[in-house]
Amino acid sequence: MDVETWKVFWQYVFIAASVLFYGIVIAVAYKGFGDVAQMIRNMAAGRGASESAADSQQE
Amino acid sequence: MHLSWIDYAIVLVYVGGTIVAGTLARGAIKGISDFLVAGRGLKIHMAVATMVSTGLGLVTVMYMAEEGFKYGFVPFVFGLMALITTVIIGRTGFIVSRLRHLQVMTVPEFYELKYTRGVRLLGGIILTLAGTLNMGLFPILGSKFVVGFTGLDKEYVNYVMIGMLLIVVFYTLMGGMVSVVLTDFAQFVLLALGFFFGTFVILNHPQLGWDNLVQAVQVHKGDVGFDPIANPGYGISMILFLFCVGLVGVVWQPEMMRPLSAESPKVARRVFWISSATVMGRAMVPMFWGIAALAYFGNPELDPHYAMPEMLGKILPIGIAGLLMAGMFAAFMSTHDSYLLAWSGVIVRDVVSPIKAMFAKSSGEREADGTWGGLSSEREIYWTRAIVVILAAFLAIFGALYQLPETAFRFMYVTGTIYFAGCVGTVVLGLYWRKANTPGAYCALILGALVPLNFLIMTENQHLVPEFLLPLVENSNLVGITSLVLGGLAMLVVASLTQRSHPPRPLDFSNME
DSSP states (O other), rough: HHHHHHHHHHHHHHHHHHHHHHHHHHHHHHHHHHHHHHHHHHHHTTOOHHHHHHHHHHH | OOOHHHHHHHHHHHHHHHHHHHHHHHGGSSSSHHHHHGEEEEEEEEHHHHHHHHHHHHHHHHHHHHHHHHHHHTTHHHHHHHHHHHHHHHOOTHHHHHHHHTTTHHHHHHHHHHHEEEEEEHHHHHHOOOOOOOTTHHHHHHHHHHHHHHHHOOOHHHHHHHHHHHHHHHHHHHHHHHHHHHHHHHHHHHHHHHHHHHHHHHHHHHHHHHHHHHHHHHHGGGGGOTTTTTTTTTTHHHHHHHHHHHHHHGHHHHHHHHHHHHHHHHHHHHHHHHHHHHHHHHHHHHHHHHHHHHHOOOOSSHHHHHHHHHHHHHHSTHHHHHHHHHHHHHHHHHHHHHHHHHHHHHIIIIIIHHHHHTTOOOOOOOOSSSSSSSOOOHHHHHHHHHHHHHHHHHHHHHHHHHHHHOOOOOOHHHHHHHHHHHHHHIIIIIHHHHHHHHHHHHHHHHHHHHHHHHHHHGGGGGGGGGGGGGHHHOOOOHHHHHHHHHHHHHHHHHHHHHTSSOOOOOOOTOOOO
């Protein structure tokens, strides 16, 4: 590839990388918020991480 | 000073919040598996958030930016290779699914299942050596960012480093992996906001913008600032090395702790699949910032560790600067807490505890609480906490004294390869080749570690090296490739020759999800 092609290529790659990154961040932050809230509730109730995990898998 | 009181207030609120979270998490720690792998209860989205946060520390931002500053757009190839390798792992579950299925907490623990306690001990020692050396530059680079970004006098860099380390040590000691996961989630969001606003401001700054950045690279680096194959610092050897290490690098303990903390092998695989979409951005955004620093100052001779944060500190508006600072502080903490926990866990479970078990002549069977007949669960937590403190002290001293032979990025990869190389033979072949056995594992670990260790020591003493070996102390790309090949070959050759004297232990994956 010549240099001009590389320049265009990196621009497209950077755009794609940014879209993928922010897309996943938004989706994960939205869906993971409930899990975090549950973890904090378990901690406040004094439950160990292993106990909470076992309860979660039974559900 | 570049920042206003509003920016500092944002940072203080974040730091206060993490300290509260760390204190709260202490109540969730009832045993060693709670402390090291959060009870293996991580769901997909939390696991992805915490894995991305760990892989995107402030040190990552700094060394990626340094690559962009020094090599232009060429390092973007690292992001491409990372994407390809994480997609492969996410689709196939390569290494990840099988290790999670075996329910190990650390990678050397696998050595005891597959090989012997002696291999685990050697693997633990090499992993500890590689891990602590690799982490040696984290605090000082983080501190340089804070100093450059805030405009503090550079003479304060060591004091800032110690202050930041103290905060990280506090909340890692409190809640182990539980507090790491909680704070990582907040850091994940903050970091992404910092990335977005930082890049947005650069793209819209009158002195910067995409076209100005391209022009700056053309002026200062020429054509090799764009073409990774023609660039003498990269080339095919580096691209190949990045691909191989991307696949094997999954066994790096801080990265592997997330899939090992996942609730099932299936979740572990999906964590990689989802996070694969973020790996390019994680690498390319900081590299882009490094290029922006080159364009902004127009002087390639500047220290890139200070140039990028100084540029950001000058161009970001009030409030956004505070947000980015909090995000970067978060990035500093997310990597340090995970690494401190990972390495101290390895030292205790794979070095101290096996030695105690050997003296106690225990059977070497895994017990119900996840221990192996050495230290009890409570003592493992106690010693893990003690070693977190010792490691933090080592990091402060190392960071203040060590001078880099090449860029920070190369240093990270060479030190990581001390361990990765042995893993080609011991973990990859151990999981997928039935003939992998104990003598092969010893040879793979030792031969794999020799070349990168030789590089780190002999770069300071090149006059002592015979001429035909000089490439192995001058070219870190060659060092990486050679050690990976040696690590794999050692297992293949030695295990093939010793099948009768040392029959391999079989592993059962028949009921794996």
